[in-house]
């Protein structure tokens with residue numbers, strides 16, 4: 150930490166998307182600057198372009214080493230671990246150069262965090278198609294982070310802090326057992342072991358947030374939790390044994406429960422953490438509850454990583470209209486975690 154503020158890397162993500170704009174806005178936002186000392190990991194010329202677009206009246210200060218970052222709220226500090234070729238990337242296009250650079254920013258930030266040069270990473274979005282175009286076969290940040298950190302038990306959680314739509318005093322986390330995969334493949338990828346692991350990750354996270362013991366609930370896969378086997382038997386065969394195992398280990402966990410009503414029960418404060426079986430099961434609920442306030446947190450890492458829940462938004466990129474409250478919330482949660490909640 151520098152003085153009393155955690156040092157937070159903001160990775161720029163895909164330069165063709167809204168990442169540079171939300172990073173630039175974040176670096177001049179008084180609430181963010183009160184909470185953290187930000188360093189953008191990205192190209193300084195691209196950042197400068199975003200600063201000009203948004204008329205932010207700050208200069209970009211490129212640094213050669215992460216350790217060179219000096220605390221100054223008059224400038225935006227920028228470290229570039231990537232190539233210069235991203236300056237030619239056109240807005241709102243899938244470009245391998247942008248995919249490669251987004252990866253380079255993330256990997257450099259990850260190692261800076263592992264080396265304790267920074268206290269947390271907040272990632273602006275990358276474009277998965279651009280990543281693939283660069284020959285980088287990862288579904289997203291989560292798997293890159295896990296690989297660089299050398300962990301195999303990890304998970305992607307959306308976290309909503311307590312508020313109007315989430316009544317639990319410690320907020321609501323939703324972790325996903327399967328993630329970026331076809332719906333067709335989900336049933337075959339669900340295993341009792343994987344579900345039990347995600348229950349454990351959720352338990353740890355909510356404890357970190359000061360919620361002990363957390364009240365956890367596990368979603369069913371099928372409508373009405375399979376309706377006694379009428380609509381599928383993954384509940385009885387795969388999901389229930391994971392819940393039984395977790396209860397035997399002393400956790401306060403229930404399920405599998407019908408996912409539609411479970412989500413609204415959780416919002417009303419009945420549960421602190423939910424284990425969703427697939428991407429949209431968790432994402433639709435939380436993005437409806439609060440697109441701007443849902444924060445993506447990677448569980449199971451030895452470092453802190455958060456992210457806004459939105460993507461690269463090519464439809465509005467480089468128009469100066471991208472909202473930054475998602476980024477603001479992600480920074481706030483990163484700062485809380487860096488301070489030990």
Ligand SMILES: NC(=O)C1=CN([C@@H]2O[C@H](COP(=O)(O)OP(=O)(O)OC[C@H]3O[C@@H](n4cnc5c(N)ncnc54)[C@H](O)[C@@H]3O)[C@@H](O)[C@H]2O)C=CC1
Pocket residue numbers: 167273274275276277278289290445456457458459460461462463464465470471472473475
């Ligand atoms: N953490 C990450 O790196 C994430 C990356 N993505 C990637 O982003 C790309 C686009 O994904 P989509 O599904 O289209 O979702 P998206 O979040 O980029 O866009 C969905 C809609 O929300 C709007 N929107 C998103 N962020 C906004 C903001 N800050 N201010 C105002 N409006 C905003 C967009 O204009 C669009 O209409 C994909 O390649 C996807 O994989 C998606 C989510 C997270």
Ligand SMILES: NCC(=O)COP(=O)(O)O
Pocket residue numbers: 288289290291292305432445456
């Ligand atoms: N839908 C969430 C998403 O795409 C973010 O994934 P990641 O880049 O955080 O792994």
